[in-house]
Structures are given as structure tokens and as C-alpha cells.
Amino acid sequence: MxxxxxxxxxxxxxxxxxxxxxxxxxxxxxxxxxxxxxxxxxxxxxxxxxxxxxxxxxxxxxxxxxxxxxxxxxxxxxxxxxxxxxxxxxxxxxxxxxxxxxxxxxxxxxxxxxxxxxxxxxxxxxxxxxxxxxxxxxxxxxxxxxxxxxxxxxxxxxxxxxxxxxxxxxxxxxxxxxxxxxxxxxxxxxxxxxxxxxxxxxxxxxxxxxxxxxxxxxxxxxxxxxxxxxxxxxxxEGKTRPVFGGPKIASLETDKRISQAKAIAPVLRGFCSSYVQMIGHFSDDERVLQFINSNDLDVLAPLGTSCPDHFLRTKISPLVLNLKPDQDLSDVEGIKAQIQPLFEAYRVMYAEYHATCARPNSPAMRDPNPVVILYPGVGMFTFAKDKQTARVAAEFYTNAINVMRGAEAISKYTSLPRQEAFDIEYWLLEEAKLQRMPKPKSMSGRVAFVTGSAGGIGKAIAKKMAQEGACVVINDVNAERMEEAKKEFTALFGKDSVSTVLADVTSQESIENAMGEACLAFGGVDVIVNNAGISISKGILEHTQQDWDRLFDILVKGQFLVSQAAVAIMRKQNLGGDIVNIVSKNAFVAGPNNAGYGSAKAAQAHMTRLLAAELGPDRIRVNTVNPDAVIADSNIWAGGWAEGRAKAYGIKVEELPAFYAKRTLLNQSILPEDIANACYAFVGGLLHKSTGNALNVDGGVAAGFLR
Structure with missing residues (x-):
């Protein structure tokens, strides 16, 4: 051998x-x-x-x-x-x-x-x-x-x-x-x-x-x-006829395929989530492209798969989009109108399949949406309850493509008869296995994009959301720090729960690219936490225009650009969403040596209210979390902020933690995990009818009470 x-x-x-x-x-x-x-x-x-x-x-x-x-x-x-x-x-x-x-x-x-x-x-x-x-x-x-x-x-x-x-x-x-x-x-x-x-x-x-x-x-x-x-x-292979009957269309170039995938993924995710909110996966593997670009696609795709393992994870058949590969996808409503009938027809087909094949003791019909969506010239999308299941579905359908290719090369491909396929999909033993699965976590099926999440408060927030079942997009301006965070999250939650991308919140191009990567990785985005920030504490005469611009660029413009890009995606999905802005007690409390930082935080707080008023019809909730004096593992203390605050209060830097704790009503220090819990309170599901609100996490600072 x-x-x-x-x-x-x-x-x-x-x-x-x-x-x-x-x-x-x-x-x-x-x-x-x-x-x-x-x-x-x-x-x-x-x-x-x-x-x-x-x-x-x-x-x-x-x-x-x-x-x-x-x-x-x-x-x-x-x-x-x-x-x-x-x-x-x-x-x-x-x-x-x-x-x-x-x-x-x-x-x-x-x-x-x-x-x-x-x-x-x-x-x-x-x-x-x-x-x-x-x-x-x-x-x-x-x-x-x-x-x-x-x-x-x-x-x-x-x-x-x-x-x-x-x-x-x-x-x-x-x-x-x-x-x-x-x-x-x-x-x-x-x-x-x-x-x-x-x-x-x-x-x-x-x-x-x-x-x-x-x-x-x-x-x-x-x-x-x-x-x-x-x-x-x-x-x-190829002896009697070309593979899959030869190409019918050509694939777009790689960059254009990726661009189209980023643009269409949230739209598809919205349609696929009409029953249960889904996570997406995209593949433009050469084997996939050869199949979806071929003359035989329209004949073979409706047949479905043969192997039970393939079928269980990819459903009775895929949905094939009727879009041109290079179609302009900027008219979102026009694209939705074009593909909506395809989804409606698929759901009707699936309902008829269930009604025709169901036995007296068969389980009730499950989600009638497709798992596999093929976009000729671009690639394959798969949607499932979590990223791993979506990725595995793509792997299985790629194997099914290999099977069809091989069978057609030597003979004629045959799929499972519909009744046999149904008896596998709705097998009572499979149903019992599904019923034994643990209840989904509160943020399962949701994608969280937390700015500045490679460390400090941002990492704590992202970690909390991953713990509650969300897929998280770790982003930061510090590549080395971000890579360390990725290793940590992968070890804790697995490779399918985390994606990383460099993101500069002051750059519209950078933010739009980062949001596109989130769409490519998971199909879209549901939760935005505007956390990235800096702190500058100086008296008015020491405060430079450069200081002022930097504060407003990162805190105010950054929150605006990230929210703007996220809202565009959320509207494509039509699934609602959450925006949580990490502001500060300083947005409401007038303290010494804080003109630039406090003003920027006040602008962030009011932008929350403005967006809450505007985005309510989209079911996008916008809320504020106001921390104060989060010292542990926070970048806020870098760049002279600690020295500036110590000077403002006439104490030493090392005395700040005790000073901040003592001035609170609860006499406690505030940790990054406390801010993470506050964010989760807004997005975890219990406050899904709350918007335009602010939650103080400062241990109790009476001067910061909202009136």
C-alpha cells in the first residue's frame, strides 16, 4: 500500500x-x-x-x-x-x-x-x-x-x-x-x-x-x-462534457466579489432572520464558484444533496439569487424588492415540502428560510443560529458540490428522494437531539461591534457579550494589542465567536471598511458600543486647539461615524438593533481642568438623545452608560490624564483610586466589568423597549444625578 x-x-x-x-x-x-x-x-x-x-x-x-x-x-x-x-x-x-x-x-x-x-x-x-x-x-x-x-x-x-x-x-x-x-x-x-x-x-x-x-x-x-x-x-472528468456543463458566467475579480458580498450580506441576513435571528458566513472558494457560475447550476441546485450529513446541515436545496454579479447594490430598497419574491417562493416551497412529506407524528415545520444562498459570480452565503453552524454548513455544501461534480463526471448525479430527505430532516431521533440542546444564550444570533475593544473597558464589554452568546468584532488602532485580545478571546470562546479588524474611529474610510468586515465575517451587525476614547485634563490656558480637536475627533466625530455606518447596515437587515454610547459623569458634572473632555462628553450624551429620537421607527435603541473613574486596566489614565486629575484635586496620583472611591455614595471603586454589565443591561433583552436613557455607573455621585 x-x-x-x-x-x-x-x-x-x-x-x-x-x-x-x-x-x-x-x-x-x-x-x-x-x-x-x-x-x-x-x-x-x-x-x-x-x-x-x-x-x-x-x-x-x-x-x-x-x-x-x-x-x-x-x-x-x-x-x-x-x-x-x-x-x-x-x-x-x-x-x-x-x-x-x-x-x-x-x-x-x-x-x-x-x-x-x-x-x-x-x-x-x-x-x-x-x-x-x-x-x-x-x-x-x-x-x-x-x-x-x-x-x-x-x-x-x-x-x-x-x-x-x-x-x-x-x-x-x-x-x-x-x-x-x-x-x-x-x-x-x-x-x-x-x-x-x-x-x-x-x-x-x-x-x-x-x-x-x-x-x-x-x-x-x-x-x-x-x-x-x-x-x-x-x-x-471532462471526457464526455465540460465540468458542470462549462461556465455560463465569469466570476468577478476577488476585490469586487468581496465588495459585493459585504454589501449584500446584511440584506440576506435580514430575510433569513424572519424566523430566528441568524449569523452568516461567506465563501468564494474556487470549487463553489465553478459550480455557481456553471450551465448546470439551474439543474443541479434544486436536486439538493445525497449524503444525510450534508442534507441535515444544508436543507432541502439552496436559494439561487437572480442578481447580476456586478449589479449596483447601492439601491437597497430596490435590491430587497428584487430578491424578496425569491425568499417568499422558497418559504412556500418548504412549507409544501413539509405538508406533503410529513407523517402523523412528524415534528412541526421548522424555520422555512434557506440555509445556503448562492450568488452566481460572487459566492456562497450560509446562515445559521451561530457562526460555527453557518461555517460548517458551507463546508458541507462545498462537499456536496464535490459530490455532484464527481457523480456527473462518471455518470449522473442522483439526490435523496424528497420523502427520504424529509424523514432524515424530521427524524424523531434528530428532533429529540434538538430538544436536548441547551437553551440559547440571551445574545445568541447577535453581532456586537465594540470600538476600542482590545483592552480596558472595551475588552470587558466585548467579553461580556461573548459570554452571553454574541459574536464580537474586536477592533482597535493598536494592531499588537488587538492580536493579543484575539488570542485571548479565541481561547475563551472559540475561533468562530470573534473577528478582528483595525479601525480608526476618526476615519470614515476605516470605519466603513471595519463594518464591511463585520458583514463579511458574520453577515451584519446588531449591537454597537461606542467606547473608543481618550482623556485630556488641562486648565483652559494650557488646553491647546490641537487637544480640543483630538478630543472631539475621537469622542464626538468617532461616535457619529461609527453610528452612521452601523445604522446603514441595521436598516439593510431590518432587524432593529442597539447603540450604546460610553459617555461619562463628566457630561453632566462641571469639574475643574476639564473644558475639552467634558464638552466632548456632553456632545456625546446629547447625540444619544438625538439618535434615539431619529432611529425609533427602525427599532434601533440608543442609550448611554456614564462611567466615572474606571482606573483598572483602562487607557484613560495614559497620556497625562491621571496627573491632570490629581493636580486638579490637589492630591498625588497614587491617591486617586481611594479619592474616587471615597467620594461615591457607595464608597466603591468602579471596574471595567461594571461598565460591561451596564451595557449588557441595555442590550441583553430585558430593556428592549427602552431608548434614549442613561445609566450611571459611578458608585453614586450626587452631582451627576440626572434631573
Whole structure:
């Protein structure tokens, strides 16, 4: 067997495997991880792997056979022992004695729990009997693009037989479950009766099973089979007709594609969020562009996908936009009017699909909006409840494109029949899994753009919103500081929850670019916190015009430019939104040596009221948080502000924290987290009918009471 693969990645490291030698479970997990690292082999959450070992029964002390398998809802690429299920194999196989047939096979899933060996096991997946009824030590069940292309081809069974000389069996399409496990065993037995020793089984429209006696041999067998499928497709591609029938249109240049994507994403997000607020993802991968620009798009896109894993994450079919690639998107209302009928027609189609295919006990219809939206010449948008789900949907549809391409190269692509697709999407077991999912956090599905969020108050605000489920756009003028913040947020919340962009709030070009990046990363923006600022404390004669201009540029013009750019996006989405302005007690309290800063803060406070009055019809709430003396981890104390305030009050710099705390009614210091909590109070959902308000977070300064 060769290790020189062209279509899959050989990732096995002998030194790593040697360090696990003797522990079959660890080797199985290692194999799983490196298989899952190659998206051509299987997507996030797709496929399953297993190993059968001998272990001591804790009750009898006797040796017994145990099967370790990826647990329900897991991902082989990131699998750990804690994500596996371990079952007594003899008990699992004995369930055949109580199996009542295909119509009752869902009831078998609960019986898997009676087979649990390791009490720390994850819930066993629906694939458990498929592995159990195959008598091999190591088994891989994967969804490789190349294999599914053959499995989804019109004459896939014949191609499989000829390509592998009968060494790969064939089991026609059937929903995963207990009965499919019995069919796999029967396929193996039928081949053995003919004197054929199978090295794998192809599942029609679904995926591939391969196996071996060692983890390494199983890995090689899997790669070899996938490689052979991929090479066969490559040799046949373009022989009878161009890929996807050849190009119908040309893609825009990269910069123009990105520009169009930024402009249209909030509009699409608004339409897709009519049921539940969604987060977006954009891809202009070359494989995607080849498909959406092709002559075959109109024929293949409505067919939908074949593999159940693809289908579950991408819905029955994508929506294809009727926009020209280079269409002027500046007329937002005109664009909305052009594509609104497409969404309405999609929702009607989906409702009819549900009504036609639903069974008496089927769950109620879910969100009828599309998950995948194709913009010929530009790219693919996917929308889901969170960024990870949207990104994974894009990955799965890219795999579906690969499958269609491969199947069309060797035969004719076939998708799942609508009823079969419905039975997967509205499977009661899938519904039960959805019902077990934790309740969404209060800011799930929302995108927060906090200016100056690489440190201090801004970072605390962004962190609070990420903790509550929001996607956050970290932005700052300090690239090094921003990169550190990104590392911290990624470690805390994962890569899909955070995006970063340099942003200078005094530059309209910079702000519009930053907002565009937010649209590209997440589909739009919902929450704006105008936090970026500086502080200058000087007496009137020491205060320069340059000081004055800098304060008003960053605090007042910055708030204006950011709010202006955000409102344009929010109006595209038509989902409402929040703007929270971090102002100050100094907007209302006249203190010494504070003419420039206090005046700028007063302007910020009144702009809040003005925008609240203007944006109410758009359901955009505009509110103020007034901090005072936030000393910890705040940039406000840089640049001489601390010295200036100490001088104004006739004390030393080191005495400021105690001075500020003592002058409050609560006698407490104010922390960045306190400001973050105040912002969350406005945007977390409980005050969704409040606008034009101010919330003081100053420990109680009577002079700052609003009247």
C-alpha cells in the first residue's frame, strides 16, 4: 500500500503512534483525529470510527469484548476518550433478539443504554449497530467526497463493482439504524459465501465503510479506497462534457466579489432572520464558484444533496439569487424588492415540502428560510443560529458540490428522494437531539461591534457579550494589542465567536471598511458600543486647539461615524438593533481642568438623545452608560490624564483610586466589568423597549444625578 496519495492527506506519524502503542483505544482516537483533519474525507461532526478490544468486566472479573465508538453528536477530528461510548459487544448483538423490524427500529436506540460498559460513556450514536454487526476490530465509517460521488451516481453499484473488482460491497440507500447494521452483516456474509473477502462496503447515496485488524492498517485501507475513487473520477472528468456543463458566467475579480458580498450580506441576513435571528458566513472558494457560475447550476441546485450529513446541515436545496454579479447594490430598497419574491417562493416551497412529506407524528415545520444562498459570480452565503453552524454548513455544501461534480463526471448525479430527505430532516431521533440542546444564550444570533475593544473597558464589554452568546468584532488602532485580545478571546470562546479588524474611529474610510468586515465575517451587525476614547485634563490656558480637536475627533466625530455606518447596515437587515454610547459623569458634572473632555462628553450624551429620537421607527435603541473613574486596566489614565486629575484635586496620583472611591455614595471603586454589565443591561433583552436613557455607573455621585 502506497503512502504517496494525491487526493487525501497521509497524516500518520510513527513516533506519535509508537507513544500510544499497546493502547488500542488511544490509537483508535488518534486515527479518528487525523482522518477528521482532512475535510475531503469527512466534515465536522460527520462519520464515525470504532475499535473492539478485550477488557475485564468490572462485575465478573472475566474478560469481555468491548466496542469503543464515537458518541452521539461528536466529531472525529476533535474526538477524545470522553466523547466516546463503550459498550458490551455481546449485549449489543443480543438486541437482535428483541428487534421488531424496520418500523420499530428507533426504539432500539434507548436499548443501547443497556449495553454500556464504561459508565462515563457519551450517548451511543445511531451508527452503533452498523459497527457492531461488522466483525472487525477497527472500522471507519466516513463520508469522503469521492466515495459519495460514486455512491450517489445513477449506476454507482456497477461502478463500485468494476472499480474494486468486487472487493467493495454495496448496500443501497437506507436511513442509518439497527436494520442497516443487519444489512451490512448480510452483505459481508453474501460475499463470503462467494469466496470474496471484502475490504469495505459502499452505502448508496451515503458513504463508505472500511476496516482492518490494526488501527494503522485500517487507516491505510481507508485512504487507499478513497484515493482510488478520487483517481477514477479525475481520469473521467471532462471526457464526455465540460465540468458542470462549462461556465455560463465569469466570476468577478476577488476585490469586487468581496465588495459585493459585504454589501449584500446584511440584506440576506435580514430575510433569513424572519424566523430566528441568524449569523452568516461567506465563501468564494474556487470549487463553489465553478459550480455557481456553471450551465448546470439551474439543474443541479434544486436536486439538493445525497449524503444525510450534508442534507441535515444544508436543507432541502439552496436559494439561487437572480442578481447580476456586478449589479449596483447601492439601491437597497430596490435590491430587497428584487430578491424578496425569491425568499417568499422558497418559504412556500418548504412549507409544501413539509405538508406533503410529513407523517402523523412528524415534528412541526421548522424555520422555512434557506440555509445556503448562492450568488452566481460572487459566492456562497450560509446562515445559521451561530457562526460555527453557518461555517460548517458551507463546508458541507462545498462537499456536496464535490459530490455532484464527481457523480456527473462518471455518470449522473442522483439526490435523496424528497420523502427520504424529509424523514432524515424530521427524524424523531434528530428532533429529540434538538430538544436536548441547551437553551440559547440571551445574545445568541447577535453581532456586537465594540470600538476600542482590545483592552480596558472595551475588552470587558466585548467579553461580556461573548459570554452571553454574541459574536464580537474586536477592533482597535493598536494592531499588537488587538492580536493579543484575539488570542485571548479565541481561547475563551472559540475561533468562530470573534473577528478582528483595525479601525480608526476618526476615519470614515476605516470605519466603513471595519463594518464591511463585520458583514463579511458574520453577515451584519446588531449591537454597537461606542467606547473608543481618550482623556485630556488641562486648565483652559494650557488646553491647546490641537487637544480640543483630538478630543472631539475621537469622542464626538468617532461616535457619529461609527453610528452612521452601523445604522446603514441595521436598516439593510431590518432587524432593529442597539447603540450604546460610553459617555461619562463628566457630561453632566462641571469639574475643574476639564473644558475639552467634558464638552466632548456632553456632545456625546446629547447625540444619544438625538439618535434615539431619529432611529425609533427602525427599532434601533440608543442609550448611554456614564462611567466615572474606571482606573483598572483602562487607557484613560495614559497620556497625562491621571496627573491632570490629581493636580486638579490637589492630591498625588497614587491617591486617586481611594479619592474616587471615597467620594461615591457607595464608597466603591468602579471596574471595567461594571461598565460591561451596564451595557449588557441595555442590550441583553430585558430593556428592549427602552431608548434614549442613561445609566450611571459611578458608585453614586450626587452631582451627576440626572434631573
Amino acid at each position: 502506497s503512502q504517496n496519495y494525491q487526493h487525501v492527506s497521509y497524516l500518520w506519524e510513527d513516533s506519535k503512534a509508537a507513544s500510544l502503542s499497546g493502547n488500542e483505544v488511544d490509537l483508535f482516537i488518534y486515527r479518528s483525529n487525523i482522518l477528521g483533519a482532512d475535510l475531503r474525507i469527512t466534515n465536522y461532526g460527520g462519520g464515525n470510527t470504532s475499535v473492539k478490544i478485550k477488557d475485564k468486566d468490572p462485575l465478573t472479573g472475566q474478560e469481555t469484548e468491548v466496542m469503543w465508538i464515537k458518541g452521539s453528536g461528536g466529531d472525529i477530528g476533535t474526538l477524545k476518550k470522553s466523547g466516546c461510548a463503550a459498550l458490551y459487544l455481546d449485549r449489543l448483538l443480543s438486541l437482535e433478539n428483541v428487534y421488531r423490524g424496520l418500523e420499530h427500529e428507533d426504539e432500539m436506540v434507548e436499548l443501547f443504554n443497556h449495553c454500556i460498559f464504561d459508565l462515563a460513556s457519551k450517548a451511543p450514536s445511531i451508527d452503533t449497530p452498523l459497527h457492531g454487526f461488522l466483525p472487525f476490530k477497527h472500522i471507519d465509517h466516513l463520508h469522503p467526497d469521492a466515495a459519495i460521488a460514486i455512491a450517489a451516481a445513477k449506476d454507482g453499484k456497477k461502478i463500485t463493482e468494476e472499480l474494486f473488482g468486487g472487493q467493495i460491497g454495496w448496500v443501497g440507500w437506507q436511513r442509518p439504524g439497527f436494520d442497516l447494521g443487519l444489512q451490512l452483516r448480510a452483505c459481508l456474509q453474501e460475499a463470503a459465501a462467494k469466496g470474496i473477502q471484502l475490504r469495505g462496503i459502499m452505502l448508496g447515496s451515503h458513504g463508505l465503510f472500511t476496516w482492518a485488524d490494526t488501527s494503522y492498517d485500517c487507516y491505510l485501507n481507508t485512504l487507499d479506497v478513497i484515493e482510488k475513487c478520487a483517481e477514477y473520477i479525475k481520469q473521467n
